[in-house]
Amino acid sequence: MTRRPPIVTIVCMETIQANWYEHPRWYDIAFGWDPVTEVDFVEAAFERFADGEVKRVYEPFCGTGRIAIELARRGYLVTGVDLVPGAVEYARLRAREAGVEVELTLGDACAFMPSQPVDAIITLIDSFRLLASAEMAARGAQQFASGLRFGGLLVIGLDIGEKPPLETHEERWTLERAGTRVETRVFAPGRPGKTPGTSIARSILRVTESNGREYELVTDDEMRDYTMGSFRALFEINGDFELLTLTSRKYDLDRPIEPTPDHCGDIVAVFRRRE
């Protein structure tokens, strides 16, 4: 009897070295968890800490619009800005699909502010660290101070302190939408960036499309490194902002963390604009 050869399926994985923000559909699946916890936290901060009503909200680094769209759903007048055209287009599409109005603009968070003063500025999941040089970060902080009304809030989430530069300390998760599966890994390979005071954060997306094709998208982001001291100084040094509370990415205002100088990990800070 002749033996049949085994059936072998060879899957060719295409590796793409690129900016993951320029692949917004994949990026949006990777970060496609429900933004309700984050936005509930933001609203709780408005209620607890803002002087006066919060109506106008600005989200710099809005990406594909997850937070901006959820805020608009809850009735806020939202402006989002992002540097990458594909991300802004995708966010506009998502807003249309959600049936909400969000003013989504292509621009640089170092230079842009909405035309009218806002009551709150929200920027979560480490985005502010993408302002890689000290000068860019200072310009970003100045822009925030110039466009946020007195008594308004800045809610900013980022990682601070030194993490062990090992792949084993990576964050890894998998999400799926409409047959496309995206496995995400994020870790620090322990390399400094070209800009002084930065390090590289590597993100690897493994995408399996519904037709079985597989892609690997590798992005190295240059991220500004902060200690608790340098982070606070950036916003407090000119007396523009007052730190009200710090918590972790568990988004629980009732579980504040101490702002110790050697703190390492993700934080979410709530500042108020001083007069």
Ligand SMILES: C[S@@+](CC[C@H](N)C(=O)[O-])C[C@H]1O[C@@H](n2cnc3c(N)ncnc32)[C@H](O)[C@@H]1O
């Ligand atoms: C981590 S993602 C944002 C995610 C989004 N805020 C969310 O919570 O889902 C960071 C975004 O910042 C954008 N970005 C990077 N540098 C920027 C800059 N200078 N001005 C505006 N956007 C910038 C990137 O294009 C990317 O979409």
